[in-house]
Amino acid sequence: MTHSTAAAASGTTEVVLEASGLTKHFPIRKRGRELLSRGTRGVHAVDDVDLVLRRGRVTALVGESGSGKSTVARLLAQLHPQTSGTLRLGGEEVVVKRGRAFRAYSKRVQMIFQDPFASLNPVHTVRYHLTRALKIHGRAGKTAQDLEQALTDLLTRVQLSPPERYLDKFPHELSGGQRQRVAIARALGADPEVLLADEPVSMLDVSIRLGVLNLLRDLKDRLLLAILYITHDIASARYFADETFVMYAGRVVEGGDSETVTQHPAHPYTQLLIDSAPDPDRPAAEDKDGGSGEPPSLIDPPRGCRFNPRCPFAMDICRTEVPPPFPLDDGPGHFAACWLYGEGAAG
């Protein structure tokens, strides 16, 4: 907590990318009798998400698979057009489809994918991948020496040294951690302001995950990047991120300072998530039966709060009205979208 309040005080909280009311419904194909009906049904992948990425800060988005966290990243990268809602980059509203505008946008907002085994082309060398990124974003310089220098800088930046040893390697010659570093270097090739990291370490071996996370943190401090860290591992969000947002079934249910969210979870879903995470320090007696059930279908999500069918505290209002985010006073910016914290409720 002290860590992030210090960052807030030092004036590094300039908003870079801001999403408000971000919504994405994927249409589904009609079959059988549905062909005769009007209107289209859709998968409510992301509904009404507000998110702010600040310079030099890491924001984590935590959720189970299917909670819509990767869709949020893809919307922020403009790989999908949003159904509704607005994106603001540096204060200006972004309207991007393709072509020049998309390229200009992607120069400032870069993405790293989960699987470094799939995101690098197996038939091309590291040099090719990085050169292409530099050329596309106009940072290759004028001469061959400029390019060589830029390549060396990129690899040094992601701690692949000596750079000459890696430049002419093919992806299969590198380990998972090294591949992910090349993917990060490629993203840095555009000199972005925002880095969207979609589960950047979940495919890597346990012992090298922290190396990559520490590298990202180091880059954030040196280049003042705004990083969105998407993960299913709430413990790593606590370790790595300044702010944490928890998603459930396409909606953000809780958010705030990472330490507050993980130590004093307010939303029943966050509490369930934290109780379920493996924790060797947990006393055996404390292992209470967290709950049953699974996330709902997003084609036909439950009315009201989407967690209500699984929630042990569900009230009548939870089944009818969507809870807005209620601010909580136990940490900076801490909020929970839960009727337990509504004005009428005690506590």
Added chain:
Amino acid sequence: MSDAVLEIRGLNVDYGLGADAVHAVRDVNLTLHRGEVLGLAGESGSGKSTLAYGMTRLLPPPGVVASGEVLYHRDGGDPVDVLRMDHAQLRAFRWAETAIVFQGAMNSLNPVHRVSTQLTDVIKAHDPRSTTASRLARARELLALVGIAPDRLDSYPHQLSGGMRQRVMIGMALALEPRVVIMDEPTTALDVVVQRQILRQLVDLRERLGFSVVFITHDLSLLVEFSDRIAIMYGGRIVEEAAAADLYRDPLHPYSDGLLHSFPALRGPRRELTGIPGAPPDLRSMPSGCSFHPRCPRAMERCGVEVPVLGVPGDRRGSDRTVACWLHPVQDNRF
């Protein structure tokens, strides 16, 4: 300590033959006791899955078990060596005595058959004289055991969620009441909430039915919570074996220590973590001596030359833990 069910002695598994062979599992000695959950942890390429396939004789070519024995102790009978069983013996042994739940079990159900068909098929294969009605009753019982409503019996796998498919797989493994269940990363594809539900159910079932579990995973923090004993593999060898609580409190091998410090904690003070520098070794060109020494923060000269022996360390005499590290040399390895 309770008696042994499965004893692995000096197991070596190679991929390929002759000089080009890659030694994926080397000199593994491991004992599984009755009713215990034995965790097998290691990174990818450490040989943990190869060990599981080697000891059940499920290893596809070019994998070959080069040497060693796997002794299975029957109830009140002489131990039999699984590696020397003939085809018919093996057929009777598999599933009835030892069942396995595979990695990515969610996708190991046949998509074109109903759950009921797949469950009853197992029972029919091992007991051809059973009646259809009794088989169906047993299938219903199995689903109830793993917490699935019996009306799901007629579902196809795609109609079930990932967690339910995983439960069906566990139910299938238990169909013939085996004494040993080997689980190869059974929950990696699942979300934490579902993972915990399934593991809790597994622990509960083990208490009721009394089988032993070999639980293979890369997630050490999960093992500390759910297993009785943990063996840690690195580069094809077991480097440390201890009771789960001992290993967590006081890891002796620097690799175990590094692995335990690779998981950010959910509680307690926020610390700077470093993980382990370097990358797991390439099995085709293993370092000399202790295979961990290039990454080890406490490596000595000796580590690069001699392979440490797994045994009870001299400074922990009388305990039931073993470690293979020159920092804790073995006083007497004829234990």
